[in-house]
Amino acid sequence: MAVHGARSRSGGRPTLEEVAARAGVGRGTVSRVINGSPRVSDATRAAVEAAVAELGYVPNTAARALAANRTDAIALVVPEPETRFFAEPYFSDMLRGVGAELSETEMQLLLIFAGSDRERQRLAQYLAAHRVDGVLLVSVHADDPLPDLLSQLEIPAVISGRRSAEETLPSVDSDNYGGGRAAVEHLVSRGRSRIGHLAGRMDVYGAQRRVDGYRQGLRDAGREVDDRLIVPGDFTEEGGRRAMSLLLERFPDLDAVFAGSDVMAAGARQVLRESGRRIPDDVALIGYDDSAIARHMDPPLTSVRQPIEEMGRAMIDLLLGEIADRRPAASRGLEKRQLVLPAELVVRASS
Amino acid sequence: MAVHGARSRSGGRPTLEEVAARAGVGRGTVSRVINGSPRVSDATRAAVEAAVAELGYVPNTAARALAANRTDAIALVVPEPETRFFAEPYFSDMLRGVGAELSETEMQLLLIFAGSDRERQRLAQYLAAHRVDGVLLVSVHADDPLPDLLSQLEIPAVISGRRSAEETLPSVDSDNYGGGRAAVEHLVSRGRSRIGHLAGRMDVYGAQRRVDGYRQGLRDAGREVDDRLIVPGDFTEEGGRRAMSLLLERFPDLDAVFAGSDVMAAGARQVLRESGRRIPDDVALIGYDDSAIARHMDPPLTSVRQPIEEMGRAMIDLLLGEIADRRPAASRGLEKRQLVLPAELVVRASS
DNA sequence: AGGTACTGTGGGAGCGCTCCCATCAGTGAT
DNA sequence: ATCACTGATGGGAGCGCTCCCACAGTACCT
Incomplete structure (x- = not known):
């Protein structure tokens, strides 16, 4: 005896069926119009679109998801x-x-x-x-x-x-590899002779690639790669400090550092300052990420930029x-x- | 002729029906168990739960949304x-x-x-x-x-x-009203006699209430409220600077300022500094929001904290x-x- | 013994959509 | 005029769930 009128549970929202009735077409046709199928004549399409507008029809996502097995x-x-x-x-x-x-x-x-x-x-x-x-x-x-x-x-x-x-x-x-390479190439072109690298966490593939790029950059310049110039950090400021200290200990005559991240570069900068070295006069410094840190550092930090938004x-x-x-x-x-x-x-x- | 086997479009995921069959109960019963209805005997519930676990059943949200008209x-x-x-x-x-x-x-x-x-x-x-x-x-x-x-x-x-x-x-x-009042009360208790207020945008209700609180705080202390002590800002640093300048012009003997936001307080601080006034020695300053700015300001800024997470x-x-x-x-x-x-x-x- | 009132359970009838098959009218070829 | 297509359309059959009515069983009354 129950009368199932137009106003059902869904709060009186119009359904595909109602739009179809209004436009004087079948359910399938309305569905085709809604989904932009080309197999609909222009006249029919216009009629359906008018009905949609008049009724303020909005597809029921749940029903669509159930029938089509997708969620959008x-x-x-x-x-x-x-x-x-x-x-x-x-x-x-x-x-x-x-x-x-x-x-x-x-x-x-x-x-x-x-x-x-x-x-x-x-x-x-x-x-x-x-x-x-x-x-x-x-x-x-x-x-x-x-x-x-x-x-x-x-x-x-x-x-x-x-x-x-x-x-x-x-x-x-x-291109972490290319980024690392470009950093080294730049340092070489500025006449730096002993270039260290503060690497990131080696379980991050990108960090490994930066190291590879660093190596290749040196080779491109006809230099030998001394592995002791590569010190692993962990992407943190503290890690950067530690790595920098170690590097300075090993190579007091270091004149350039390529850090695997801006944050590590910030840590490195502190250590360099404390050791009385000036940037870039005594030691050139390059970071990675081109983050806000890089722009606000003193002096502003040269850094490798990744096109994140584009990514x-x-x-x-x-x-x-x-x-x-x-x-x-x-x-x-x-x-x-x-x-x-x-x-x-x-x-x-x-x- | 088409055979609609158990592996349908949904990628072979088990359905309520299959769980019911497995547990040897009806569809409705499984639904009750899934939805935590109390109207199920313990034995039946256990059987259903076992079937759910064995089959790795996960309810289909779309179907549920469609049938129950809710999205969770x-x-x-x-x-x-x-x-x-x-x-x-x-x-x-x-x-x-x-x-x-x-x-x-x-x-x-x-x-x-x-x-x-x-x-x-x-x-x-x-x-x-x-x-x-x-x-x-x-x-x-x-x-x-x-x-x-x-x-x-x-x-x-x-x-x-x-x-x-x-x-x-x-x-x-x-409680913006209470917050404003507490700020003023604090300043009064510290012996400040001429207290200004840098208000926020007056189309923001909370900013109005802070002003109301400021007023009441003064009245509570038995003071008269001079409306010229209240200068509207716009919640920005620049607005804070402008308002502060104006206030200082009007009342060179000002000895306390309650700002409607930490950011405005930061602007105010600059102006106070430039005018040679010391904080808090010459002028006490209070902000609002207790943001990171407040903690890092020099000197650290007294501020009104809103329990945002709790909100x-x-x-x-x-x-x-x-x-x-x-x-x-x-x-x-x-x-x-x-x-x-x-x-x-x-x-x-x-x- | 016959009622009355539960509790626990099964399963029909949808929810609103997409998919797909059947149908129909039109077109050009035979 | 007949046949084979093609494009446009209608509508049945689900999708997997919840809701709710019906019904059996049990317990407790009169």
């Missing part, structure tokens, strides 16, 4: 505590690029932090429920289980940077491609799915 | 460009509180920026599609159309701060209540739905 949403997963996310400009730049590129589409972006174990647990559950069509993974460490979980669940994903030379996931990286855009492009190409599972090779964007040396007063 | 997601809407979001600790603190409180539930948080017109357009579309069960609105200006859109769409929402004394939406605010938690509590109480539409009054959390004076060397 992707997640930006940050496997870090929220604090780091806000502290580092890297993330905000990345987010800007991602947001810009995504605003061209109908896709929705979710921001998910997975710093704590508890949060990672929730994330796993979330992914298992397939609540997103794809995932953007930033700042992943070499031993993170997340990428494997993703491929196991067959969720398209793109990673920023790469975990190793054999990265299997689609990825967008910047964000590229990641979205790749991911959308992956999602669209879902049908011929793993058809294309990896070649076109791993991008490396150029890094650029920004010269300032420290070198 | 809420949005934190920031009507500001992303840049400001990252720049101000207010948001990151808020996000931390919100995230913490939400992690106790099954709800998913979406972060949505609506700084540009284009983004606002998208947001409106998003809300019209009812893709979230509720909305948290932070940093809303008096004339923002968003709150009205929300109530028109009948989407539960909670606002941080309030737009005016007659705020109609559920809200969580801090975030409270907003979630309120919102979840609103969502749960959807049935008796607008039943409860507003009394219990507008919280005011205490502000606290953090005394440092500047006063």
Whole structure:
């Protein structure tokens, strides 16, 4: 006996069916118009669009997701505590690029932090429920289980940077090798003869590549590479200080330092100052990341800039491609799915 | 002729039906167990849970959303460009509180920026599609159309701060009045006799209340309020400088200043310095927000602290209540739905 | 013994959409 | 005039869940 009128549970919102009735067409046709199918005559399309406008029709996402098995949403997963996310400009730049590129589409972006174990647990559950069509993974460490979980669940994903030379996931990286090389080349061209390198954490592939670039830069200049000139730090200021002290101890006649990050360069600067050395007169200093630190340092720090915002855009492009190409599972090779964007040396007063 | 086997479009994920078959019960029973209904015997529940575990069953959110007309997601809407979001600790603190409180539930948080017109357009579309069960609105200006859109769409929402004394939406605010009063009380107790106030933008209700508190603080001390001691700024550093200059011009014998924000206090400090006045010896200075600026200022700035993280938690509590109480539409009054959390004076060397 | 009131359970009827097959009218070739 | 296509359209059959009614079983009354 129950009368199921137009005003159902969904709060009186119009449905596809109602739009179809209004436009005097079938359900399928309205669906085609909504989804931009070309197989609709112009007259029909116009009629449907008018009905949509009159009724203020908005598609029900849940119904669409259920029927089409897609969510029109992707997640930006940050496997870090929220604090780091806000502290580092890297993330905000990345987010800007991602947001810009995504605003061209109908896709929705979710921001998910997975710093704590508890949060990672929730994330796993979330992914298992397939609540997103794809995932953007930033700042992943070499031993993170997340990428494997993703491929196991067959969720398209793109990673920023790469975990190793054999990265299997689609990825967008910047040219750490070229960046390292450019830094050294610059120092050589300024007549520096003994150039040290404060390396980053060696379990980060990008840091390894910077070292490789440093080596090659020296070789290009016809110099021998003395491994004792390479001191590992850990990307922190304190690490930079320690590494710098050690380097100075080994080579009192050092006249240039290439640090694997601006933060380490800041630590190095302190040690150089304390030892009475002037920058750049006695020792030239170069950092990496071109962060705010670099611009505000005294003297302003020469640094290697990564096009982070552009990397964000590229990641979205790749991911959308992956999602669209879902049908011929793993058809294309990896070649076109791993991008490396150029890094650029920004010269300032420290070198 | 088509055979619709167990492995359907959804990528072979088990369904409720399959779990039911496995556990030897009906569909309804499994649903009850999944949703924690008490109307299930212990034995049956155990059997179902075992089946869920064996099959690795995860509910299909889209189907649930469609059938139950809810999304289990809420949005934190920031009507500001992303840049400001990252720049101000207010948001990151808020996000931390919100995230913490939400992690106790099954709800998913979406972060949505609506700084540009284009983004606002998208947001409106998003809300019209009812893709979230509720909305948290932070940093809303008096004339923002968003709150009205929300109530028109009948989407539960909670606002941080309030737009005016007659705020109609559920809200969580801090006690700006009490904070202003406490600041003045403190200055009076330190023997300051001529106390100025650098007010914030007067279209922000909280700024008005700080002024009210300032006034009452003086009255409490039995002093007369001279309106020329109150100079409006605009919450910026430059505004703080201008207001401070004006104030100093009017009252060269000023011996205390209460600024409506730490940033304005920073501007004021510069002007005070330039005029040769020492802080706190000649002039005491108090800010508002207790931000990083306050702690790092020279001398460290006395400031009024708002419990932002706690406000975030409270907003979630309120919102979840609103969502749960959807049935008796607008039943409860507003009394219990507008919280005011205490502000606290953090005394440092500047006063 | 017959009622009354639970509790626990099964399963039909949707939710609003997409997918896809059937249908129909039009077009050009035979 | 007939046949084979093609493009445009209608609508059935799900997608996987929740809601709710119906029904069996048990317990407690009169």
